[in-house]
Amino acid sequence: MDEQLNPQAKPVGAPEPEPIRWFGTSWLERGSGYWARRVAVPLGALVAVAAGALLLRFAVAGVQDSSAGGFVYGLLVAAIGLCSLLSGLRMWKLLSEGKPALTGWMTEEKSLGAVWLIGFAGALFAYFLRSLAEAPGEAVKRAEYDRAVAAFDRRKTGQAARSGNPKRAKKRR
Template sequence: MSEQPPTPAAKPVGAPEPEPIRWFGTSWVNRDNGYWPRRVAVSAGALVTAAAAVFVLRLGVEGVALSDNGGYLNALLTAAVAVCSMMAVRRSWKVFTEGKDQLTGWMAEDRSLGAVWIIGGAGALLTYFVRSLVEAPGEALKRASYERAVAQYEKRQAGRSGRPDAKAPGRGKRKH
């Protein structure tokens, strides 16, 4: 007779659920269900996409260089691409390490900076690649939040004794 694997314990009602991460779902909690192959695939995908973005930017810069507008315009365009990339790297790193709600000032969601984030997209993708070498981007934030929620839930559950679903005597009755 073969042994059956143990069935996972049913989660109690009200227990905190981990938030899914794009590309990883909730596999980041226990680092199971294909977490590692996905980490490798996401890292490789970010690197390939960043290379494609750099190639497209290079074509654009070379197109301007071929127009014979002078060295000043070429230098200005190269500097603009570099500045946009640095801004995108800084913003992306801050989102991955501190969370989107920590963005302030010029890094906050501002539609007028959309072109900056597009031009700096290669830098943001390289940031995603570097961060995915350490962990799934955003995993540390989600893990800290989830562990806090679990600790609070366990603390609330430890405070209950007897029948936790039953109401305390005298509660819920109205005195007239």
Template sequence: MSEQPPTPAPTPAGAPEPEPIRFFGTSWLNRDNGYWPRRVGVSVGALAATAAAVLVLRFGIEGIALSEDGTFLNGLLTAAIAVCSMMAVRRTWKVLTEGRDQLTGWMAEDKSLGAVWLIGGAGSLAAYFVRSLVEAPGEAVRRAAHERAVAQYEKRQAGRGRRPDTKAPGRARRKR
């Protein structure tokens, strides 16, 4: 006879619900319902996407090299791709570990940096891959937010249990 994993207790009405994560839904909360195969799938997918992005960038660099415009231009292009990738890695890592609301300055949503994020896409995918080896990407941020919300909910519920009931029968307030 196989043992069934414990089913989580149903959340009471008004209790905070966990926010879903792409590819994982809310299975990250208890790490059930196929969480581990999804983690493997996300890791493999992110690695494959990173390899494809690097291959596309390599074709671009080789295209410039074939034009015989010189090694300076080829080196400049390689350096630009490296810088864009490092910026994208830093931004993606910060989003996955600290949350999107912690982005400030040049990392914040800025439409003028769209080309930088596009060119650095391989770096961003690599950061996503590395983070998926540790946890579901973004899980730490969502877990911390959920735990804060549950703690606040429990604190409110405990506070309601200690207050005297002012609407109890026989205790009606009289107007003067």
């Protein structure tokens, strides 16, 4: 009866969408400031990338000014580039396919914590690129929500209603 009076009201037990950072649950209906956030988030991510690159530049300049030599300087630049690449790939996969898709070297291992920390600029850049296409992580959250709604609808219509007890099952003849 509540559904007839208020079409926006959800039935009891209906799945709720999970919020996305900076977007909340506005990604579902794409309302209440969604498009303003879709412009602000990439700009903020780009500013963060620029600040991170500047910070890394100061760190590399400190090594370059020391008497460590060109080999150490080149090694540091290569290490930062590789860490940024790996961290960016990991962030892209995380935002586009979700946490279960992280396998192998991309998992949450403590031994790779330094790689993810050093490569933060690559992760921020991947976040920026992903935010140009959608709210970062929206595709994953939308797929999860659609599966939950479909399962709820099946239960609601009785298609998946089983007791699980084979003694109660009707015998076919």
